[in-house]
Amino acid sequence: MSREHAAFLARAAVKAADEDHRLKILRATSTYDAAVAAMKSPATGQFADWQSARALAATIKDDALARLPELLARFEERIAARGATVLWAEDAGEARRHVIDIVRRHRVRKAVKTKSMTTEEIELNALLEGAGVELWETDLGELIVQLAGERPYHIVTPAMHRSRDEIAALFHERLGSPRDAGAEELTMAARRHLRQAYVTADLGISGANFLLADEGAVVMTENEGNGRLTMACPPVHVVVAGIEKVLPRLEDLALFLPLLATSGTGQQLTCYNSIVRGPRGEGEPDGPERMYVILLDNGRSALHADAALRQSLRCIRCGACLNACPVFRTAGGHAYNTAYPGPIGAVITPPLRGLTEWSHLAFASSLCGACTEVCPVGIDLHHLLLENRAGAVQAGGAALRWKLAMRLWAWAMSRRGRLDLLRPLARPALALLRLLMPRRLRARVPALAPRSFSRLWRARR
């Protein structure tokens, strides 16, 4: 068992027994479910046919992935023509070096940042803090987890695990707002806290929801306006974007923006949708003087080369699979210890970060398929988990006792005679084993019946 596996089990067991956690997540996902259902319904929402919309989205993403090098080259050429610098990063280390170079070149001491999972992936916050840069998270959810000293719980709603009361207590302590502040007061406290940061920061850091090849543009969606301020106020803007984010055409947003808003938060559209085509141009009143786009591979090319797993690159990071996943909701987002938790995290983390340490995530699923059912780009998530499991076993990742157990099982199950032969031994052996098990596990392992169906059927005739 890898260290991450053991840690996952320990953290998950704590959350599984935490009734307060269960209720908070239940409340959050119930609100989300109702909003999403309304958006998907032809009567109250914006999709005449949700299933066709997701099929079309899958087709567009597959086409983009099939032409990935060409589209990325076009994106680079067009955004560079307007003065942005495109930097390629083979892995997290290279992306981090790019960021440090930029920080040094522009003597950055203070940075504002939007919510971005790629920056989580390359662990940018710790990097910048280590380099002496004061980092301000500007997304409300991210600010909450930053002030609490945590990592994001969820890829769209980072503070999903925090109740309003907890946030009020945190803000009271850190930002001086009243202890019993309501949602609006808390938002205002965050706003007061952040406003000055935008205008005094030397650097704005964001992710990207999409990259447009034809426009050479970065697209960002958000609900708080913090993204716009982050991208526009500081003199330097750095975008960290996964290479899979590219869409061929501007028109594709007509589908992808409502798709993402619906699956992400149950909205028609997010409140702010920005299309950034480069740094401040000649005669433009605002925007950064310099813009860098770091295109992050970090294992994505390996996923791209894998016939089965390539479809995982369709992901638009909406978080719907996390919300639908009963394992995520029970174990909690922090149990995973990955930038991407939940079903999509379990699909991409083992191949991206190593089978030895991370394969347990592929097994941490009941294969219920709720994730696949809700994925707006039709990723066959739970079947890809099966692929990952087979891959892990093939790579020699199974424990010896499981290998032997599977061998014995297959031998016995290949002939009725063998099964019947082993049964008189297996039944008392299992009974003994159950006695030795901890109670919780014993409850999960059933005893064998006194007589098998096969035997009873014979007696019945």
Place this chain on the structure above:
Amino acid sequence: MTERISLFIPCLVDQVCPEVGLAMARVLERLGYEVDYDPRQTCCGQPAFNAGHREEALAVATRFVEVFGGGANDGGRGRDDRAIVCPSGSCAAMARSFFPALFRDHPLRERAVALGRRVHEFSEFLARRGDIERIDGGFRGRVGFHDSCHARRELGIRSEPRAILARLEGCELVEPGGEPVCCGFGGLFSVKFDAIAAAMARGRLDRFAELGAGVLVSNDPGCVLHLRAECRERGIGLRVLHLAELLDEATGGGR
């Protein structure tokens, strides 16, 4: 003319809860089917398949194909087209939905896929044959139905078991609303991640208990055993039954 059908008794039913298989056989016989059981059958291979052990899964699934698609019932011609009925959505899904992946590039692929198409989950089989209207029985009480995830999402079985329950006199079906959630069984998942699996079962049971259900029914023996175990652990007075068991009880009881 009486239709002959074959029983596919999953390993869990064979070894752990044979009463589920017997109940299903009795119900099918009461509906006029001639029920055959080939004792050479063992398992469809799903436990190993889900654990990622494809080689072992293939060995056991190959035996499954030999037994059910080997021509034993039609003088060795291998053109048996008899329906195969199974009390598990998950095992039926293994044969129907997952054999194509398991037998990928395998010489038996075609036979395995053709065989998979003949496999039906119990409630789905009754619905397809138009048998639901012929069910004559009663079951007094508030009954919750817990969907087997594989039955629901791999095989698309949603209305069938509910239609069966609605057919029973005195049976009041209660639904928690929203998308049905997994009970946390998931085969070896429930052993390897027992704390998560138990909490998932608890969440599910609570939803039905809130609605005042006295009986909880499912169409998968795995879900039934898992939920039953959690009831025992927590002293919840909910009776958990397989759909076939309830139907057997409702239409005449075990004889």
